Amino acid sequence: MSATDAVGHGHARDVDPYLLGRGGGRGSGHVAATGRGAGGPASKTVVVAYGFWLFLLSDIVLFSCLFAAHAVLQTAIADGPAGHELFKPTNIAIETACLLLSSFTCGMSAAACGVRNLLWTQVALLVTGLLGVAFLVLEAKDFAELVEQGFGPQRSAFLSSFFAVVGCHGLHVSAGLLWLGTMMAQIFVKGFRADILRRMLCFNLFWHVLDIIWVALFTIVYLIGEGR
Amino acid sequence: MSDNLDTGDVAAGFAEPHEYTVWEDIQGYLFGLVLATLLTAASFYAVYTHLIWAPAIPIALVALAVAQIGVHLVFFLHLTTAPDNTNNVLALAFGVLIVALIIGGSVWIMGHLDERMMPSMHQMMQMQR
Amino acid sequence: MFGIATSIIAVGTGVKVYNWMFTMYGGRIRYATPMLWSVGFIVTFIIGGMTGVLLAVPPADFQLHNSLFLVAHFHNVIIGGVLFAGFAGITYWFPKAFGFRLHEGWGKVSFWCALIGFYVTFVPLYVAGLLGMTRRLQHYEVAAWRPWVLIAGLGVIILLIGAIAQVIQLVVSVRQRDALRDETGDPWDGRSLEWATASPPPAFNFAVLPNVGGDEPYWQIKRLAIERQQLAPEPTYKAIEVPRNSPVGFITAFFATITGFALIWHIWWLVAVGVAAAYVVFVWFAWRDVTEYEIPAEEVARIDRARRAARQQWLEANAPAGGPA
Numbered sequence: 001m002s003a004t005d006a007v008g009h010g011h012a013r014d015v016d017p018y019l020l021g022r023g024g025g026r027g028s029g030h031v032a033a034t035g036r037g038a039g040g041p042a043s044k045t046v047v048v049a050y051g052f053w054l055f056l057l058s059d060i061v062l063f064s065c066l067f068a069a070h071a072v073l074q075t076a077i078a079d080g081p082a083g084h085e086l087f088k089p090t091n092i093a094i095e096t097a098c099l100l101l102s103s104f105t106c107g108m109s110a111a112a113c114g115v116r117n118l119l120w121t122q123v124a125l126l127v128t129g130l131l132g133v134a135f136l137v138l139e140a141k142d143f144a145e146l147v148e149q150g151f152g153p154q155r156s157a158f159l160s161s162f163f164a165v166v167g168c169h170g171l172h173v174s175a176g177l178l179w180l181g182t183m184m185a186q187i188f189v190k191g192f193r194a195d196i197l198r199r200m201l202c203f204n205l206f207w208h209v210l211d212i213i214w215v216a217l218f219t220i221v222y223l224i225g226e227g228r
Numbered sequence: 229m230s231d232n233l234d235t236g237d238v239a240a241g242f243a244e245p246h247e248y249t250v251w252e253d254i255q256g257y258l259f260g261l262v263l264a265t266l267l268t269a270a271s272f273y274a275v276y277t278h279l280i281w282a283p284a285i286p287i288a289l290v291a292l293a294v295a296q297i298g299v300h301l302v303f304f305l306h307l308t309t310a311p312d313n314t315n316n317v318l319a320l321a322f323g324v325l326i327v328a329l330i331i332g333g334s335v336w337i338m339g340h341l342d343e344r345m346m347p348s349m350h351q352m353m354q355m356q357r
Numbered sequence: 358m359f360g361i362a363t364s365i366i367a368v369g370t371g372v373k374v375y376n377w378m379f380t381m382y383g384g385r386i387r388y389a390t391p392m393l394w395s396v397g398f399i400v401t402f403i404i405g406g407m408t409g410v411l412l413a414v415p416p417a418d419f420q421l422h423n424s425l426f427l428v429a430h431f432h433n434v435i436i437g438g439v440l441f442a443g444f445a446g447i448t449y450w451f452p453k454a455f456g457f458r459l460h461e462g463w464g465k466v467s468f469w470c471a472l473i474g475f476y477v478t479f480v481p482l483y484v485a486g487l488l489g490m491t492r493r494l495q496h497y498e499v500a501a502w503r504p505w506v507l508i509a510g511l512g513v514i515i516l517l518i519g520a521i522a523q524v525i526q527l528v529v530s531v532r533q534r535d536a537l538r539d540e541t542g543d544p545w546d547g548r549s550l551e552w553a554t555a556s557p558p559p560a561f562n563f564a565v566l567p568n569v570g571g572d573e574p575y576w577q578i579k580r581l582a583i584e585r586q587q588l589a590p591e592p593t594y595k596a597i598e599v600p601r602n603s604p605v606g607f608i609t610a611f612f613a614t615i616t617g618f619a620l621i622w623h624i625w626w627l628v629a630v631g632v633a634a635a636y637v638v639f640v641w642f643a644w645r646d647v648t649e650y651e652i653p654a655e656e657v658a659r660i661d662r663a664r665r666a667a668r669q670q671w672l673e674a675n676a677p678a679g680g681p682a
Contacts, residue, residue, distance in 0.1 A: 053316055057323035064327040068334035089276060100264055107257035107304055115250050182640055195648065208304045212297050215268075219293035223275045224286050 045198055052202040056209045059172075063213055066168055067220060070161040074225055078156035083225030086151065088142075092222050095138050096214065102131035103211040110204050116192045122184060128207070129180045132173055139170050162221060169217055172210055179203055260303025267296040363413035370406055374399065389545070390464035394445035397472050401437025405430060408483070426486025429479040436475055444468075444523075452544045456556045457534040463526035470519030478512030481505035541671045542664065548576040555664040560599050561652060564661035565592040582672065588665055594658040596651050605642040609635045 042050075074083065109124035143163070146152060153163040183203055186196055271292045274280050280288050301307040307316055347355065377399055386392060408430040412418050421427055444467075452458045485505040490497065497506075530537060539556040553575045554562060567574060582588055616631030618624075 050315060050319070054319055057319055060323055061326050061330065064330045068331045071331060071335050072338040089272065093272060096268055100261065100268065103300070103304055104257055104261040107260075108254065111250055111253040111257070114253060178636060182643065186643070190646075199643075205305065208300060211304075212300045215293055215296045215300070219271060219289050223271055223289050226275050227282075227285055 044194075045201065048198045049201050049205065052205055056205055060209070060213065063165070063168065063216075066161070066165040067216065070165045070221060073157045073161040076157035078158075080156040080159065081151055082158070083222070084227070086146065087222050087226060091138055091142060092218055095135050096218055098131045098135040098138070099211050099214050102128045102135070103208055105131065106204055106207045110200065113192065113197060113200050118187065118191075121187060125180060125184050125187075129177055129184075132177050132180070136170060136173055136177070139166070143167075165221060166217065169210070169213055172213075176203075176207055176210060179206070256303050256306075260299055263299045263303070264296050267292050267299065271296075359418075360413050360415050364410060367406060367410050367413075370402075374403060390459070390461055390468060391445045391449040391545075393465065393468045394441050394448060397468065398437055398441035398445060401441060401472075401475065402434060405433025405435075405437050408433060421486060423492055424486040425482045425490045425492060428492050429482040429486060432475075432479055432482075436479075441471070444471075449545070450551075452539040453542070453551060453554075453556050453558070456539055457530065457537040458539060458544055460526050460530045460533065460537065463522055463529055467519045467522035467526055470515055470522055474512050474515030474517075474519050476512070477515055478509045481508040481512070485509075541667050548573045550575050553578065555660075555667070559660045561597040561657065564594060564597075564657050586672065586676065588669055588672065591662075591665070594654045594661065596654045597657055598649050598651055600649050601645075601647065603642060605638055608638050612638065 105124045105128040109121050109128065112120035112124055146159075151159055153160045180203065183196075183200060186199070190196055271289055274285055274288050274292070301320070307313060307320065309317065388396075408426070412421060412427065412430060448459055448464060482505070485502050488499075488501055488505075490499070490502045490506075542555040542558075543552040544556070545552070550563075550567060550569075551558075553567065571577070578589060612631045612635035616628055616635065619627035619631055
């Protein structure tokens with residue numbers, strides 16, 4: 001059963017691509033819908049990306065635990081400062097813009113990879129990295145200021161959970177930047193080899209998910225925390 | 229991109245397996261960026277101006293955040309409801325279930341505990357003032 | 358809330374227990390060592406689960422929390438659930454992993470000592486818990502508890518004998534490994550696909566991807582081979598791509614452990630060293646140009662033909678009675 005056979009079957013007008021129901025009793029391996037075994041096992045790209053997606057979902061579950069802790073502790077301020085006294089909207093807006101733009105430039109690097117353009121891939125990756133560094137620098141400055149004023153993670157349960165969830169995100173961004181640097185070096189030295197492309201795909205997934213988590217973060221921690 | 233054509237399954241984060249011009253690719257990302265920026269701006273406005281009735285602000289923010297996450301998933305991660313993406317969407321659905329249980333469950337249980345437990349000395353003194 | 362959450366565990370478990378019982382019902386059970394451990398697991402786990410449901414009743418738990426009743430309950434489920442089931446699995450799959458069986462006699466000794474020792478140890482502790490004895494006591498002065506604690510002590514000695522028997526089992530099995538060799542790869546007359554491979558399996562597991570048309574595919578293959586008194590025809594062998602081995606996972610984990618240790622004790626320079634070292638090792642690994650190697654078709658054929666020869670021998674030696682494919 002070659003790949004072209006499977007695709008040929010799939011183009012028959014009466015085959016529902018979603019294949020709801022039992023496939024007309026034909027069982028597996030006869031139709032081109034996903035996961036039906038047509039054409040044999042999935043390609044390496046599909047397997048690697050799916051596995052990495054599952055890992056990212058588990059990472060999201062990790063963040064959800066930290067979010068749950070923060071949601072419960074947002075009012076446990078122990079006579080210390082509450083959210084609206086601490087958060088500066090301009091900083092948060094700039095950080096959000098940095099991360100959102102870096103997500104966009106990361107997508108640009110994927111587009112450049114698609115046409116195997118070395119220069120634009122490296123440029124897009126570099127801009128992504130610089131925006132990520134800007135984000136981290138702003139966040140680190142914010143943290144340092146809070147600690148200086150005595151509002152570090154030991155001050156109250158609210159602040160502990162705040163530093164935990166935002167700090168965990170920052171650590172992920174830092175690890176992502178290390179990975180970014182490594183990817184830039186690898187593409188430069190080894191070119192657009194199949195396994196390097198698979199890694200780029202995984203890196204893209206990682207960076208976009210980081211921005212997704214930031215959306216949830218700034219909404220729950222900063223914006224909703226504003227109101228309390 | 230060529231080894232994606234055997235099975236009709238699509239890798240997460242990958243654009244469709246048919247031939248895509250670079251400009252179409254970039255357009256998708258641009259559109260996603262514009263939408264995400266609008267949604268972010270809306271969130272900030274909701275909080276820092278009085279456009280929305282105050283008690284409804286948290287729900288409005290959550291709705292805007294969910295919309296923006298959706299924009300990210302579709303335009304940046306290329307996670308659509310196309311049949312070759314079913315595996316990825318199913319995995320996401322399961323992830324969302326777990327997240328909802330963890331966050332919703334924690335808030336629910338801790339809220340109940342908060343209600344039912346005696347206030348601490350500190351809180352009782354505050355209540356007396 | 359606590360009562361509901363605790364009781365909910367029992368619902369799914371009950372379903373699983375009925376599942377196992379009805380799987381066994383109507384079959385011919387051979388009480389080889391893995392089966393003994395499995396049945397011991399089911400019985401012990403059910404009893405432990407029941408005392409857990411008792412503890413799920415909040416007023417009862419108010420009395421019994423942190424008593425020896427609780428201790429006996431969780432040992433009941435852990436030793437029954439994790440240990441006994443774990444030993445069942447180990448004994449069952451040991452031949453597949455290492456190519457020879459574990460000594461059956463010593464296996465049975467260790468099982469009976471573990472089972473009897475477990476009950477002699479922990480049932481008195483249930484009683485002591487109901488009589489008010491708490492956990493983590495350095496010494497006690499209540500005379501009523503003494504007989505129960507002494508019986509539990511006797512039980513511990515039986516458990517110790519069981520543990521020693523397991524060590525002896527391992528030593529004896531290794532020394533007698535040629536006599537205990539698993540020639541065909543199917544020591545238990547199994548039904549699932551892992552028993553279709555040799556013991557231990559080659560790097561590629563299956564020489565050709567098996568075509569699975571229903572459940573118990575290997576059983577179908579076997580029945581067919583026995584009926585026809587010959588193995589299925591030789592498949593067409595192709596080269597197989599296999600990933601290269603690497604110690605990097607282990608090394609990175611080592612540095613991760615160092616980092617964790619340093620974080621706990623605030624040894625910041627060691628944190629930096631651990632993280633840097635882990636990163637360097639990982640990047641060095643990612644720099645590999647060759648991540649796979651290919652096993653040529655002739656080599657696959659050679660290994661698989663050896664497996665088929667062993668099975669052919671078995672088939673001939675056990676002509677009408679039956680055997681593996």
